[in-house]
Amino acid sequence: MERTNFKFDFTKAGLPLIKLLVDGKIYANHRCTQDGSISIDCELKDGTHVIEIVHYGKNYSTDTDTHFELQKLYINEVDIKQELFNFIQYPDIPPWDNWHVDNHPLEWKNNLYLGHNGKLMYNEFITPSIPWFHERFSNIHQPQGMRSNEEFLQEMKKDFFND
Amino acid sequence: MLTDNLDILLINIPISGLQYPPAGTSQLKGSVVDAGFTCTILDLNLDLFNKTGSDYSKFFDYFSEATHGDPEIDARVDQILDSWVDDVIKINPRVVGISVFTMMCQLATRLFTKKLKQKYTGKLVIGGAGISTNGIASAYNDFGAEMLNLNQIDYFIRGDGEIALVELLTGNDQYPGINNDSYKQLSLDTIPFPEYDDLIELNYQYDDGLKMLPVNGSRGCVRACSFCDIHEHWKKFTFRSGHVLAEEMITNYEQYGVTQFTFTDSLINGSMKAFRQLLFALIEYYEKNNLPDAHFRFNGQFIVRRLNQQTPKDYQLMARAGCTHVMIGTETGSDRVREHMRKQFTTAELAAVIDQLDKNDLNCFFSMICGYPTERQEDHQQTLDMFTNFKKYALNGTITGLNLGATLSVDEGTPLFNEMTDLGLMHLGDTGDRVGLNWLMPDNPDLTLRERIRRRIELQEHVVDLGYHVWNADSHLKRLKISYEKIANGTY
Numbered sequence: 300m301e302r303t304n305f306k307f308d309f310t311k312a313g314l315p316l317i318k319l320l321v322d323g324k325i326y327a328n329h330r331c332t333q334d335g336s337i338s339i340d341c342e343l344k345d346g347t348h349v350i351e352i353v354h355y356g357k358n359y360s361t362d363t364d365t366h367f368e369l370q371k372l373y374i375n376e377v378d379i380k381q382e383l384f385n386f387i388q389y390p391d392i393p394p395w396d397n398w399h400v401d402n403h404p405l406e407w408k409n410n411l412y413l414g415h416n417g418k419l420m421y422n423e424f425i426t427p428s429i430p431w432f433h434e435r436f437s438n439i440h441q442p443q444g445m446r447s448n449e450e451f452l453q454e455m456k457k458d459f460f461n462d
Numbered sequence: 463m464l465t466d467n468l469d470i471l472l473i474n475i476p477i478s479g480l481q482y483p484p485a486g487t488s489q490l491k492g493s494v495v496d497a498g499f500t501c502t503i504l505d506l507n508l509d510l511f512n513k514t515g516s517d518y519s520k521f522f523d524y525f526s527e528a529t530h531g532d533p534e535i536d537a538r539v540d541q542i543l544d545s546w547v548d549d550v551i552k553i554n555p556r557v558v559g560i561s562v563f564t565m566m567c568q569l570a571t572r573l574f575t576k577k578l579k580q581k582y583t584g585k586l587v588i589g590g591a592g593i594s595t596n597g598i599a600s601a602y603n604d605f606g607a608e609m610l611n612l613n614q615i616d617y618f619i620r621g622d623g624e625i626a627l628v629e630l631l632t633g634n635d636q637y638p639g640i641n642n643d644s645y646k647q648l649s650l651d652t653i654p655f656p657e658y659d660d661l662i663e664l665n666y667q668y669d670d671g672l673k674m675l676p677v678n679g680s681r682g683c684v685r686a687c688s689f690c691d692i693h694e695h696w697k698k699f700t701f702r703s704g705h706v707l708a709e710e711m712i713t714n715y716e717q718y719g720v721t722q723f724t725f726t727d728s729l730i731n732g733s734m735k736a737f738r739q740l741l742f743a744l745i746e747y748y749e750k751n752n753l754p755d756a757h758f759r760f761n762g763q764f765i766v767r768r769l770n771q772q773t774p775k776d777y778q779l780m781a782r783a784g785c786t787h788v789m790i791g792t793e794t795g796s797d798r799v800r801e802h803m804r805k806q807f808t809t810a811e812l813a814a815v816i817d818q819l820d821k822n823d824l825n826c827f828f829s830m831i832c833g834y835p836t837e838r839q840e841d842h843q844q845t846l847d848m849f850t851n852f853k854k855y856a857l858n859g860t861i862t863g864l865n866l867g868a869t870l871s872v873d874e875g876t877p878l879f880n881e882m883t884d885l886g887l888m889h890l891g892d893t894g895d896r897v898g899l900n901w902l903m904p905d906n907p908d909l910t911l912r913e914r915i916r917r918r919i920e921l922q923e924h925v926v927d928l929g930y931h932v933w934n935a936d937s938h939l940k941r942l943k944i945s946y947e948k949i950a951n952g953t954y
């Protein structure tokens with residue numbers, strides 16, 4: 300298990316209702332009254348996780364301006380920056396909307412603006428998280444012969460930690 | 463191309479890096495060619511890599527004096543040295559110049575010149591920081607003098623070699639710095655650009671296969687850190703203007719198509735005026751030529767300045783100009799210890815720099831010193847805490863790695879060495895022996911060598927657990943272990 304903190308920074312218009320889910324479990328259910336952030340703590344088993352931001356309860360007739368836009372996501376205080384754009388939006392577009400006429404896609408990439416009801420979903424986060432961070436964010440080119448080996452560290456530890 | 467009329471053959475000798483063409487010989491070639499002499503460069507360091515292939519690490523260890531006594535390696539080294547001598551004889555230059563880049567080049571220089579002198583009748587000259595026995599301290603140039611006394615060379619050149627080598631080629635062997643220590647520090651803007659024609663197409667170990675060239679922006683340093691001997695070599699800080707630096711990079715781009723550069727000097731922001739000139743000049747070049755921001759990519763060593771000396775705008779300019787990565791001598795997480803080191807910045811100021819680097823998608827690398835003479839347990843804890851606090855930057859790639867070093871060595875030419883008595887620092891070995899790791903601070907008696915090594919191990923374990931990348935730790939720890947054993951049995 301790994302204790303993991305997610306902090307979602309957002310802007311909004313109107314009073315959007317937002318649920319935050321990780322692996323299907325609801326960790327927050329908010330009416331957003333001002334721009335800000337929502338922080339949740341989760342205990343996650345090792346493996347791949349699904350993060351969902353659900354925008355719900357919007358009345359398309361009366362709440363026309365209401366929206367929620369995800370600005371940043373911090374995982375364990377790390378700003379995941381461009382990785383944010385791997386969230387996929389699944390808008391819940393009303394059946395009468397013209398969008399459906401030409402079978403336009405209902406899976407939107409590179410769009411963090413939840414104007415409709417619907418959800419943003421990210422399913423690429425993995426715990427233990429350190430290797431995941433390394434894989435996503437490190438750009439390491441170690442020169443030849445300059446590596447560091449855990450075994451030798453432990454060997455040194457045996458030599459120097461026992462009096 | 464190679465004729466027996468060649469004035470000088472410049473040689474890169476093992477062991478040094480393979481990531482890009484070495485700067486020294488190309489810099490010297492620029493100067494001697496500008497003065498009307500003919501010159502060719504042979505990179506024997508790279509040739510060793512090519513000749514030994516998958517066994518390269520054995521030869522790396524051999525020439526860096528980490529191993530010895532393997533008859534098979536000895537025989538192969540002998541063959542390789544003979545082949546290099548044959549190469550020189552075929553070229554038959556008037557003068558052979560060997561770049562002894564660091565101490566790690568001394569063994570190869572010693573073995574190669576011994577063989578070469580038996581067959582080659584021209585003049586042999588060596589130069590470079592490695593002609594000093596320890597580090598770059600000018601007062602201890604034992605290696606150059608030793609090689610001269612052994613008649614394995616005809617000359618050594620101390621300090622900046624660009625003019626001294628030209629003078630030597632014209633027959634003036636009395637120029638300051640030739641076979642003596644009284645060299646002159648040069649005005650860097652007057653030095654011709656380096657010439658990489660002989661090396662640029664060779665198979666260096668470029669990152670991502672993109673050709674990279676070194677650039678030298680300054681010599682010396684604006685700081686006077688207690689553990690560093692740079693001021694023994696370059697008394698004053700001299701630097702090239704940003705315009706000239708940009709011009710060199712642009713020339714290399716237009717001539718060789720190179721867009722990746724690494725600055726080889728101690729700091730790229732020693733002169734903020736020159737640094738900003740460089741950034742503006744590069745951005746202006748991109749704009750005039752319809753090139754995107756950061757068309758060139760460069761990295762270099764970087765000092766943490768007071769917050770009012772380097773502003774957020776500077777980091778934005780760095781990003782636009784293409785500075786991708788800086789190396790920071792962080793050394794410790796304790797402000798008290800860092801103050802004694804004369805580093806002139808605090809951990810809070812460092813944090814502000816990292817924050818700016820992060821905001822602008824720039825990366826950095828830390829070098830550290832564990833076990834400084836005034837470091838107490840609480841200081842060590844502050845170092846551990848600093849890395850805990852910076853963890854997010856390790857995970858998001860802003861801090862790309864750490865060099866944790868091999869604990870503090872008191873080296874000749876450093877302020878720590880020169881001021882040992884005043885500081886109360888005790889050398890535990892015999893007079894005349896090197897101090898290195900064999901010291902104790904009576905005011906801080908718990909900090910024995912064993913304790914320093916223990917802290918070094920603890921630090922590595924801590925940062926690895928947090929997700930930092932540690933570079934070259936095996937080599938550092940092996941050296942520490944060997945030194946510890948040598949000190950214990952009196953053979954250090």
